[in-house]
Amino acid sequence: MNAKEIRELFPILNQEVNGHPLVYLDSGATSQKPIQVIEAVQKYYHYDNSNVHRGVHTLGTRATDGYEGAREKVRKFIQAKSTEEIIFTRGTTTSINTVAASYAKANLSEGDEIVISYMEHHSNIIPWQQVAKETGATLKYLPLQEDGTIALSDVSATITDQTKIVSVTLVSNVLGVINPIKDIAKIAHQHGAIMVVDAAQGAPHLKIDVQDLDCDFLAFSGHKMCGPTGIGVLYGKKQLLENMEPVEFGGEMIDFVGLYESTWKELPWKFEGGTPIIAGAIGLGAAIDFLEEIGLDQIEAHEHKLAAYALERLSEVEGMKIFGPKTAANRAGIVTFNLDDVHPHDVATVLDAEGIAIRAGHHCAQPLMKWLKQSATARASFYLYNTEEDIDKLTAGLIKTKEYFSDVF
Amino acid sequence: MSFNNLDTLYRQVIMDHYKNPRNKGVLEDDSLTVNMNNPTCGDRIQLTLKLEDGKVADAKFEGEGCSISMSSASMMTQAIKGKTKEEAVKLSHIFSEMMLGKDYDDDIDLGDIEALQGVSQFPARIKCATLAWKAMEKGMNEEDTAK
Numbered sequence: 246m247n248a249k250e251i252r253e254l255f256p257i258l259n260q261e262v263n264g265h266p267l268v269y270l271d272s273g274a275t276s277q278k279p280i281q282v283i284e285a286v287q288k289y290y291h292y293d294n295s296n297v298h299r300g301v302h303t304l305g306t307r308a309t310d311g312y313e314g315a316r317e318k319v320r321k322f323i324q325a326k327s328t329e330e331i332i333f334t335r336g337t338t339t340s341i342n343t344v345a346a347s348y349a350k351a352n353l354s355e356g357d358e359i360v361i362s363y364m365e366h367h368s369n370i371i372p373w374q375q376v377a378k379e380t381g382a383t384l385k386y387l388p389l390q391e392d393g394t395i396a397l398s399d400v401s402a403t404i405t406d407q408t409k410i411v412s413v414t415l416v417s418n419v420l421g422v423i424n425p426i427k428d429i430a431k432i433a434h435q436h437g438a439i440m441v442v443d444a445a446q447g448a449p450h451l452k453i454d455v456q457d458l459d460c461d462f463l464a465f466s467g468h469k470m471c472g473p474t475g476i477g478v479l480y481g482k483k484q485l486l487e488n489m490e491p492v493e494f495g496g497e498m499i500d501f502v503g504l505y506e507s508t509w510k511e512l513p514w515k516f517e518g519g520t521p522i523i524a525g526a527i528g529l530g531a532a533i534d535f536l537e538e539i540g541l542d543q544i545e546a547h548e549h550k551l552a553a554y555a556l557e558r559l560s561e562v563e564g565m566k567i568f569g570p571k572t573a574a575n576r577a578g579i580v581t582f583n584l585d586d587v588h589p590h591d592v593a594t595v596l597d598a599e600g601i602a603i604r605a606g607h608h609c610a611q612p613l614m615k616w617l618k619q620s621a622t623a624r625a626s627f628y629l630y631n632t633e634e635d636i637d638k639l640t641a642g643l644i645k646t647k648e649y650f651s652d653v654f
Numbered sequence: 655m656s657f658n659n660l661d662t663l664y665r666q667v668i669m670d671h672y673k674n675p676r677n678k679g680v681l682e683d684d685s686l687t688v689n690m691n692n693p694t695c696g697d698r699i700q701l702t703l704k705l706e707d708g709k710v711a712d713a714k715f716e717g718e719g720c721s722i723s724m725s726s727a728s729m730m731t732q733a734i735k736g737k738t739k740e741e742a743v744k745l746s747h748i749f750s751e752m753m754l755g756k757d758y759d760d761d762i763d764l765g766d767i768e769a770l771q772g773v774s775q776f777p778a779r780i781k782c783a784t785l786a787w788k789a790m791e792k793g794m795n796e797e798d799t800a801k
């Protein structure tokens with residue numbers, strides 16, 4: 246894999262920011278889009294735009310084929326058994342909320358438990374807080390090891406026969422940790438609980454096989470994996486989805502509508518009320534084609550190499566504190582850090598003046614920030630278009646930041 | 655933009671307030687307490703105000719945040735002491751206009767606050783600078799409704 250050649254396929258990366266070539270290190274927030282994805286969306290609006298599943302006319306067929314074709318691409322991408330198990334949503338947040346609002350509220354009651362971890366993104370915390378409030382179930386947290394990883398012994402100790410739902414992220418958006426989902430799912434199933442996986446940071450970077458993981462639900466977003474914003478996926482096992490009620494009601498999702506009663510379409514459409522996100526799905530399909538052509542294993546290896554290099558280079562900066570595991574083993578391309586007394590916002594502003602884009606703040610993971618005893622942190626996240634040179638620039642930028650602020654302190 | 659442009663943001667007087675914050679702490683007794691945070695970045699401030707005869711007799715702040723938000727809080731507490739509520743709120747409006755890069759009433763001596771003018775050129779940081787001021791305005795409004 247040649248990251249420099251891949252970079253050329255992303256028009257946005259070919260620009261100067263504040264007088265410097267852009268170094269984009271915020272793919273954990275959202276990835277950039279290759280020309281193939283931009284053109285697929287443009288082509289759809291240019292030639293094929295129409296509503297799906299209803300038009301008898303030619304454009305309606307083209308739009309439907311594009312939309313449903315994207316569903317098949319997603320199915321293959323995560324190795325699901327059938328396209329009935331692939332629901333298009335607005336993103337990871339909507340996907341997890343759908344499981345919470347439909348499955349959880351119908352199946353949980355007082356005395357039941359929901360188990361999540363300290364490293365979850367807010368979108369995998371708050372939906373469960375709401376379920377707990379409404380059903381009387383208890384929300385429990387898996388503790389973290391000192392290096393931010395989850396120990397299976399803690400998983401075994403936390404999950405009980407009262408646990409009905411276990412929901413854990415595949416990759417932490419702060420620590421970069423890759424969690425042992427397959428093992429956690431096994432423990433969850435031994436206790437009769439279902440396993441929900443937040444794959445927002447996993448799907449863009451790792452090969453996912455939902456059958457091998459044996460997860461019951463898996464959620465991810467298109468925009469973090471080279472696709473457009475506004476499109477995401479909820480995978481669910483067919484027998485679970487079949488017994489769930491839709492969350493949104495209206496057009497598109499109905500079978501028959503009477504004056505006082507209605508019935509729903511079969512899977513997956515009963516969960517897709519309203520005109521769907523057609524262009525988004527087609528763009529996501531193009532993103533999957535793009536990623537698969539390069540190869541997810543290649544992408545994973547590249548990011549792993551970048552993470553190892555970043556851990557090494559950033560450690561050279563005086564006053565650097567890196568969070569999460571100290572080595573690149575089981576780490577995705579995310580490195581979160583703080584630089585001495587310099588607040589991460591100030592770090593990000595100084596780096597921006599050098600054309601380097603990083604994230605600063607709580608990363609939508611306030612419980613984890615509390616666990617780390619930090620009010621905010623800085624994060625550099627890498628993707629297939631990043632190079633070691635980007636990390637060299639980041640390191641140089643951080644040394645300059647340190648010097649800049651040491652003058653004033 | 656070069657590092658020199660950063661100096662328009664990180665002025666010496668700002669860094670001085672960041673390093674040596676004025677009025678850091680919590681006022682006890684029957685002071686007015688306002689908590690405010692910036693949910694997008696995690697900055698937070700606790701502002702305690704003591705009002706006597708319609709004037710700010712004392713003001714203190716506690717909080718966590720970047721150099722801009724904390725220095726702005728320090729300067730704000732310094733600026734409003736001895737001012738009437740109306741004067742304090744007016745100062746906050748002037749500050750907002752300054753942040754938006756608008757013309758503002760320059761008859762009033764802003765003192766150290768003037769150093770924050772450079773923030774207007776860094777749109778992503780305006781919310782850092784205005785946090786303490788928003789907290790103060792909220793406190794004044796609450797005091798009004800409590801009456």
